[in-house]
Amino acid sequence: xxxxxxxxxxxxKTIEVPENTTVLDAARMLDIQIPxxxxxxxxxxxxxxxxxxxEIKGIPRPVTSCTTPASDGMEVTTSSPQMEDLxxxxxxxxxxxxxxxxxxxxxxxxxxxxELAYFYGIRENRFAGERRxxxxxxxxxxxxxxxxxxxxxxxxxxxxxxxQGVGAIDFTxxxxxxxxxxxxxKDLNCEFCGQCVAVCPTGALTGKQWSLRGxxxxxxxxxxxxxxxxxxxxxxxxxxxxxxxxxTSREDTWNEGWLCVKxxxxxxxxxxxxxxxxxLIRITPKKDTGNRGYGDTEKNFTHSPIHPFTVSSNFRxxxxxxxxxxxxxxxxxxxxxxxxxAIGGLSSARxxxxxxxxxxxxxxxxxxxxxxxxxxxx
Amino acid sequence: xxxxxxxQVCMGTGGMAAGGSEVLDAFESLxxxxxxxxxxxxxxxxHKVGCRGxxxxxxxxxxxxxxxRTIYQYIKPEMVExxxxxxxxxxxxxxxxxxxxxxxxFHEKQVKVVLSDCGNIDPExxxxxxxxxxxxxxxxxxxSMTPEEVIDMIKKSGLRGRGGAGFPTGVKWxxxxxxxxxxxxxxxxxxxxxxxxxxDRAVIEGNPxxxxxxxxxxxxxxxxxxxxxxxRAEYPLAxxxxxxxxxxxxxxxxxxxxIFGKGFDFDIKIKLGAGAFVCGEETALIASIEGQRGMPRxxxxxxxxxxxxxxxxxxxxxxxxANIPYIIKKGHEWFSSYGTEKSKGTKVFALTGKIKNSxxxxxxxxxxxxxxxxxxxxxxxxxxxxxxxxTGGPSGGCIxxxxxxxxxxxxxxxxxxxxxxxxxxIVLDEDDCMVNVAxxxxxxxxxxxxxKCVPCRIGTKRLLEIMDRITKGAGRQGDIELLEKLSNxxxxxxxxxxxxxxxxxxxxxxxxxxEEYEAHLQGKCPAKACNELLTYHIIExxxxxxxxxxxxxxxxxxxxxxxxxxxxxxxxxxxxxACFDVCKFKAVGKE
Numbered sequence: 001x002x003x004x005x006x007x008x009x010x011x012x013k014t015i016e017v018p019e020n021t022t023v024l025d026a027a028r029m030l031d032i033q034i035p036x037x038x039x040x041x042x043x044x045x046x047x048x049x050x051x052x053x054x055e056i057k058g059i060p061r062p063v064t065s066c067t068t069p070a071s072d073g074m075e076v077t078t079s080s081p082q083m084e085d086l087x088x089x090x091x092x093x094x095x096x097x098x099x100x101x102x103x104x105x106x107x108x109x110x111x112x113x114x115e116l117a118y119f120y121g122i123r124e125n126r127f128a129g130e131r132r133x134x135x136x137x138x139x140x141x142x143x144x145x146x147x148x149x150x151x152x153x154x155x156x157x158x159x160x161x162x163x164q165g166v167g168a169i170d171f172t173x174x175x176x177x178x179x180x181x182x183x184x185x186k187d188l189n190c191e192f193c194g195q196c197v198a199v200c201p202t203g204a205l206t207g208k209q210w211s212l213r214g215x216x217x218x219x220x221x222x223x224x225x226x227x228x229x230x231x232x233x234x235x236x237x238x239x240x241x242x243x244x245x246x247x248t249s250r251e252d253t254w255n256e257g258w259l260c261v262k263x264x265x266x267x268x269x270x271x272x273x274x275x276x277x278x279x280l281i282r283i284t285p286k287k288d289t290g291n292r293g294y295g296d297t298e299k300n301f302t303h304s305p306i307h308p309f310t311v312s313s314n315f316r317x318x319x320x321x322x323x324x325x326x327x328x329x330x331x332x333x334x335x336x337x338x339x340x341x342a343i344g345g346l347s348s349a350r351x352x353x354x355x356x357x358x359x360x361x362x363x364x365x366x367x368x369x370x371x372x373x374x375x376x377x378x
Numbered sequence: 379x380x381x382x383x384x385x386q387v388c389m390g391t392g393g394m395a396a397g398g399s400e401v402l403d404a405f406e407s408l409x410x411x412x413x414x415x416x417x418x419x420x421x422x423x424x425h426k427v428g429c430r431g432x433x434x435x436x437x438x439x440x441x442x443x444x445x446x447r448t449i450y451q452y453i454k455p456e457m458v459e460x461x462x463x464x465x466x467x468x469x470x471x472x473x474x475x476x477x478x479x480x481x482x483x484f485h486e487k488q489v490k491v492v493l494s495d496c497g498n499i500d501p502e503x504x505x506x507x508x509x510x511x512x513x514x515x516x517x518x519x520x521x522s523m524t525p526e527e528v529i530d531m532i533k534k535s536g537l538r539g540r541g542g543a544g545f546p547t548g549v550k551w552x553x554x555x556x557x558x559x560x561x562x563x564x565x566x567x568x569x570x571x572x573x574x575x576x577x578d579r580a581v582i583e584g585n586p587x588x589x590x591x592x593x594x595x596x597x598x599x600x601x602x603x604x605x606x607x608x609x610r611a612e613y614p615l616a617x618x619x620x621x622x623x624x625x626x627x628x629x630x631x632x633x634x635x636x637i638f639g640k641g642f643d644f645d646i647k648i649k650l651g652a653g654a655f656v657c658g659e660e661t662a663l664i665a666s667i668e669g670q671r672g673m674p675r676x677x678x679x680x681x682x683x684x685x686x687x688x689x690x691x692x693x694x695x696x697x698x699x700a701n702i703p704y705i706i707k708k709g710h711e712w713f714s715s716y717g718t719e720k721s722k723g724t725k726v727f728a729l730t731g732k733i734k735n736s737x738x739x740x741x742x743x744x745x746x747x748x749x750x751x752x753x754x755x756x757x758x759x760x761x762x763x764x765x766x767x768x769t770g771g772p773s774g775g776c777i778x779x780x781x782x783x784x785x786x787x788x789x790x791x792x793x794x795x796x797x798x799x800x801x802x803x804i805v806l807d808e809d810d811c812m813v814n815v816a817x818x819x820x821x822x823x824x825x826x827x828x829x830k831c832v833p834c835r836i837g838t839k840r841l842l843e844i845m846d847r848i849t850k851g852a853g854r855q856g857d858i859e860l861l862e863k864l865s866n867x868x869x870x871x872x873x874x875x876x877x878x879x880x881x882x883x884x885x886x887x888x889x890x891x892x893e894e895y896e897a898h899l900q901g902k903c904p905a906k907a908c909n910e911l912l913t914y915h916i917i918e919x920x921x922x923x924x925x926x927x928x929x930x931x932x933x934x935x936x937x938x939x940x941x942x943x944x945x946x947x948x949x950x951x952x953x954x955x956a957c958f959d960v961c962k963f964k965a966v967g968k969e
Binding site: 045046047048049050053061062063064067068069082085086089090093094096097126127129130151152154170171173174175176177178 | 654656671673675676678679824825826827828829830831832833835836837838839840843860863864867870871872873878
C-alpha cells in the first residue's frame with residue numbers, strides 16, 4: 001500500500017510530498033524560507049504568530065503555512081509585497097509589547113525574534129504603546145522567567161503538555177492581558193526539566209545558572225553523552241573559556257533534544273572543587289583508638305594499609321595504576337582466603353549498558369562469582 | 379358568559395425580571411380563591427410563555443376568553459385582581475391596561491417562523507409543543523425521508539447559518555454526511571456573546587423543543603449519534619428549560635437509543651460555557667467542549683472533516699436549528715418564498731438602542747432598514763434624529779441614514795461594510811459619537827480576544843489606544859490613516875473570525891463618519907459625547923441662580939450668589955456633566 005503523494009507548487013517550484021505534510025514543511029523541503037516564531041517541528045502546529053502566512057490560490061485570505069495541510073495541485077506563494085507587509089506589521093506589534101533590551105538580554109545573538117527584527121529592519125515602531133509589566137517570581141534554582149519578553153507563542157505550554165506530560169503552565173486571561181503561567185499565578189513548582197527553556201524562541205525563559213556567564217557567540221559547543229543515567233541522552237556542552245556555562249541537546253539526536261532537570265541543569269559538579277579527579281586510597285590511622293569488639297582484625301588484614309573499622313578521613317592521592325593494582329591485590333586476597341563468593345559487585349545506573357555488561361563479565365569471568373547486581377534494580 | 383379562559387404570562391428572562399412569576403402566582407391564587415373554574419364552569423388554563431419580543435412592555439399578559447385575545451402590558455401582581463374581577467368574571471376587558479397601537483404596529487410587519495410558537499406555548503410543557511405540531515417534522519423525516527432527502531430539502535430551502543457567517547446549512551450537512559467516520563457529532567451553538575443580542579436565549583427559553591427537534595433532524599441527516607448544546611452559564615433560565623426539555627424528550631423516546639422506534643440512536647448533552655465571547659467561534663467552542671482553553675485553531679481542516687474529538691462535526695446556531703422543523707413541515711418552497719434571491723427565510727434581530735420599541739423581532743430577509751426602524755421600531759426615542767444603526771454587534775459595521783432603504787440580507791449588508799451577524803441591531807441617535815461607539819466595541823473585542831494570535835491580541839490593543847487618544851483630544855496627525863492601515867492588517871492576518879472582524883466598527887465609522895474623526899483631531903466632538911473634549915459653561919441669560927448645579931457639582935467648580943448667574947471654573951471642572959444633567963433651564967452649555 002503506497003502512501004498517496006501530493007504535488008504542490010511553491011513559489012514556482014514543484015515537489016511531491018506525502019499526505020498530511022504541511023505547506024511549511026513542503027516549503028522547507030524545497031529550501032524556501034518562511035519566517036516562524038511559534039512553530040516547532042516536534043510540537044503540534046499552533047498558528048499564533050502569523051508570520052508564516054502564505055497565499056494559496058483559491059483561498060481568499062492568507063493562511064498560516066504551519067497549520068495548512070498541503071493538497072494535490074495546491075499553488076502557494078510565500079512572499080509578496082502584501083505578505084511581507086503583513087509580516088512586518090505583525091513583528092512591529094510583537095516588538096511594541098517587548099522590552100527590546102537586547103543589549104542586556106541573555107538570549108541576544110541566539111534569539112529568533114531579534115533575528116526577525118533585523119531581517120525586517122524594524123527600528124521605529126508605528127504602534128508603540130502600553131507594555132505588559134510583570135514582577136518576576138521564581139523561587140526555584142533552575143528557571144528564570146521574564147514574562148515581559150514572552151510573545152505567547154505557546155511552545156512552552158505545548159512542550160510541557162505534549163512532550164513532558166506535565167501541564168504545569170497554560171494560557172490565562174484574555175486580550176492584551178493574556179499570559180502564560182502556572183495555575184492561579186503561583187510560583188512555578190514543576191519538575192524543572194527545562195524543556196520550556198529549550199523551546200522558547202526569545203529570552204523569556206532562560207536558565208538561572210546561565211546568567212551573565214556568556215552569550216552564544218563566545219560559546220564553543222561540544223557534543224557528548226549525559227553522565228547521569230543509563231538512558232544516555234545526547235547533550236551539547238556550551239563551553240566558554242573552558243567553563244561549561246550551559247547544556248542543551250540537539251533535535252536530531254535520538255533523544256530528540258529533550259532532557260531532564262539533571263541533564264540540563266545538573267552540571268555544576270564539572271567545575272566543583274569537591275570533584276574527585278584522581279583515585280584516593282585511605283590511609284590507616286597510626287594508632288587504633290580502642291577495642292571495638294570485632295575480634296582480631298589486625299591479624300586478618302595484615303597487608304591492609306587501612307584499618308577496616310576505623311573511619312579515616314585521610315587519603316593519599318595515587319595513580320590509576322596504583323589504585324587498580326591495589327584493588328586487584330585485595331580482591332585476590334579475599335578470593336584466596338574466603339573464596340570468590342565472598343565478593344559481591346554492585347554497578348551503577350549511571351554507567352552505560354556496555355560498561356554494565358563488562359562489569360558483570362568481570363565479576364563472573366575474572367572474579368568468578370554470580371554476586372553481581374545493579375542499583376537500578378531496586 | 380365565557381366558556382373558556384386561557385391566561386398566558388410572558389416569562390422569558392425579561393418577563394421574569396419584570397415580575398412575571400409573581401403575576402402568574404397572583405392569577406393562580408386569585409382564580410383558586412374566587413373558585414372561578416368551578417363557579418363559572420369554565421375551561422381554565424394558566425401558563426407561562428416565552429418571549430413575546432416587546433420586552434420593554436413586560437409583564438405582558440394575554441387573556442384569551444372564548445378565543446378572543448386581549449393583551450395587557452406593564453402588568454404588576456397588584457393589578458391582577460382587577461383583571462380577574464372585571465375581565466374574567468365580569469367579561470369586560472380593562473381597556474386602559476391593554477396594549478396600544480404601537481404594540482400592534484410592532485408586530486404587523488414581522489413574519490414569525492422561528493418565533494412562531496415562542497410566546498404562545500408553555501416552553502416547559504412538551505404537550506403544548508406537540509399540540510402545535512411539535513415533533514411532527516421528525517416523525518415525517520423518520521417515516522418518509524432518507525438523510526439525503528433531508529439534506530436536499532434544506533439545501534433547496536436556501537437556509538443559511540444564522541450565527542453570523544451565513545454559510546448554507548444544507549451544504550454544511552452534506553459535507554459532514556460525506557465525511558467517512560464511525561462517530562459524528564452535531565453541536566448546537568448557543569454561546570450567544572454579542573453585546574445586545576439575545577435571540578438565541580429567547581428561542582431556547584421560549585421553545586426549547588424546536589431546537590431539540592432541529593438537532594434530531596440534523597443528526598439523522600449527517601449520521602451523528604451524539605449531540606451537544608454549548609450554552610453559556612449566564613443563561614440559567616434557558617439552561618434549566620433546555621434541561622427539562624431534553625429529559626422529557628428522552629422519556630418520550632425522542633432521544634436515546636432507537637428513537638421513534640426507527641433503529642437510530644441520538645442523545646444530547648448540555649455543555650455549559652463560561653461566557654467567553656470567542657467560544658462562539660466553532661473551533662474554540664470545540665476546544666472548550668474537549669476541556670481545553672477556548673482558543674480557536676486554524677481552518678482548514680474544517681469541523682465537518684475534523685471537529686469534536688477529531689471527528690466530523692456540524693455546528694449550527696440555535697436559530698438555524700429552530701428553523702429546521704418548520705422547513706420540514708411546511709416545505710422548502712414555503713420557506714424560500716420569504717427573503718431575497720440569496721438570503722431566504724426570516725431573521726430574528728435584537729432591536730436595541732435609541733429606539734422606541736426595543737425588543738426581539740423576526741422579519742423576512744430583505745426587509746428595509748427603514749421599515750424596521752420606523753414601522754416596527756416606531757422611530758427614535760425622544761424625537762431625536764437617527765444617526766446610524768450598528769448591525770452585527772462588535773463584528774459588524776454601521777449603516778447611515780442615507781442607506782435606510784438597504785435590504786437587510788447577507789449580501790446587501792456586506793456590500794456596505796457591515797454584516798447580518800447574529801442579528802444585533804443597535805440604533806444610534808444624534809447624541810452618539812461614532813468614534814466613541816467604535817471604541818466601545820473595540821474595548822469589547824480586545825478584552826475578549828483569546829490571546830493566541832498577535833494581530834488580534836496586540837493589534838486590537840493598539841487600535842484601542844489610538845481610538846482612546848483620539849477621543850481624549852490627544853490624537854495625532856496621521857492617526858486616521860494609521861487606524862485604517864492597522865485595521866486592514868488585523869483583518870488580513872488574524873487567525874479567527876474574532877480578529878478578522880474586530881476592526882470592522884473602526885473601518886466602517888471611518889468610512890461613513892470620517893469628518894467626526896477629523897473633528898476629534900481638531901479637539902472637537904461633534905456629538906458632544908467625548909468628555910475630555912468638552913468644556914462646560916453657564917449661559918448667563920438662562921441661569922436663574924437656583925444653585926442646583928452648585929450643589930450637584932462634586933468638584934466644587936461652580937460658584938455664584940443666589941438668583942444671580944453662576945460660573946464654572948474650568949480649571950477645577952472635572953467634566954462629569956452633573957450640572958448639565960441637573961439644570962432645568964438649559965443654562966449649562968457644553969462645547
